[in-house]
Amino acid sequence: MTTELSGIGVTPRAGVGGVVWYRGATDLPDPPDPTTVDPEEELATFEAAQATAHEELERERERATDRVGEDEAEIFDAHRAFVDDPEIVGGIEAAIENGLPAPHAIQRAFTDPIARFENLEGSMSERADDLRDVRDRLLRIVTDGDRMDLGDLPDGSILVAERLTPSDTAQLDPDVLSGFATIFGGRTSHAAIFARSLGIPAVVGVGDELAQVGDGRELLVDGENGVVVIDPDEGAKRRIADAETPVIDDHVSTADGEEIEVAANVGTLAELDVAAEQGADGIGLFRTEFLFLDRDAPPDEDEQYEVYTEALATFPDERCVVRTLDIGGDKPIPYLDAPDEANPFLGERGIRRSLGPDSDLFETQLRALLRAAADDSAGTLAVMFPLVASVEELDAALARVETVAEELDEEGESFDVPELGVMIETPGSVFMAESLAERVDFLSIGTNDLTQYVMAASRENERVSDLHDPRYPAVLRAIRRTVSAGHEGDAWVGMCGEMAGDPDLTELLVGLGLDELSMSAITVPDVKANVGDIDTETARERARRVLDAETREEVAELL
Structure with missing residues (x-):
């Protein structure tokens, strides 16, 4: 039945x-008589388990980076921090001193922290699963359990x-x-x-x-x-x-004939084929950080050139938008001298590092990109700069491109200057969008960072996760302002944040005037299907009503 x-x-x-x-989970028998427990031996067992856990987590982080991307893999950094958390480690050491063997001490020390997270509301409660993950890992290691x-x-x-x-x-x-x-x-x-x-x-x-x-x-x-x-x-x-959305390989247009480019976000080479299989119209965001992570030295020019040309070859008739290196205090790379900042999201990251301490890396990356842009047999390369907040930063980046082009020309290297663009992620770039657009070919709105900066709500702080919602009127008005300014400056405007991949918001984004939407490959078929059902004028009228809303609740009702 x-x-x-x-x-x-x-x-x-x-x-x-x-x-x-x-x-x-590992089931433990009742603990032995405390007088039979050797605290020094049990403490040594726990410390060895800590070291093994760190090794496992590093391997799993590398695997997750390759398979699902750098942003998702960062959870394993949090797990490594839990392994060494002073409260938890102190609880384990105290329990061992009181006569518990290492497995039972581990189980006891995690009980209260897990319970505290479970009693919180919303996404904070789900951090309890991260603690369980670390607890079960340590238990498996100290008991020689099979996984x-x-x-x-x-x-x-x-x-x-x-x-x-x-x-x-x-x-x-x-x-x-x-x-x-x-x-x-x-x-x-x-x-x-x-x-x-x-x-x-x-x-x-x-x-x-x-x-x-x-x-x-x-x-x-x-x-x-x-x-x-x-x-x-x-x-x-x-x-x-019957309900599964079929893959649409061709470009799509609204019901009244306005073409909308639907591209994919990728973070590794493995994701390129998935994007192609899901019918993506090229790549709207190629995160290059994976090239620089989990290694002892940065990739050289030739290695980067090979990666970029492989991406272009996957989409020979489409555009591939590569984001230059976007790292900072929130994405540390061991071989770089990154400062330990109190608030890394407001610190030295993105284009700030590329024009400052990482200028040599930036120049090497630009050389590889300009060389890749000359490959006539592959797709069209576009390059965008992350976290631009001022015209001065963009002008400096464009000057660097010009310098690299002159150097390649003098060396007799084949190269081409690709389409150039700016990521709109800060209020500063929103207010200066028209001036930025006049200098580049395109703007790409990163709604994840834009939302956190407009709403003053960190993406990493789950206590303010309710504010990290692009449907707030302030964020929507920032998007509309960017689109209008971009078009005034004769630039096309795309979106590569998570908002672009929400099929329920496709009509709104078309109504706001976006030319391109880029998202996780899995949502490409649904968004493409939705585009075909949209009447552009109806979408624009709905967008006008949404932009008049004053609260997120009003926006939700209108949608």
């Missing part, structure tokens, strides 16, 4: 398969678990797994974020009824509607097959 359970859908995908249960290889599941499996941690989800193979469902979890959990990045159908927070489903039983996971179906009938299977 078919049974349907409701949860929280986290990916616009659905899948059917046989259940494989995953139970990651289920989630990267080696049977084809077509549906993974079911009480909860999945970031290190669990990072192992999953989207080419093998048909989906996963969990008893606990929320849309902003790291497991959900990884699922979206990997394109895995997923429903989280289903509740205790999911525990009734045994291994091998057939399960349908509908990440679009947030339901799981136990023992689905043929009708349910047909419905999800």
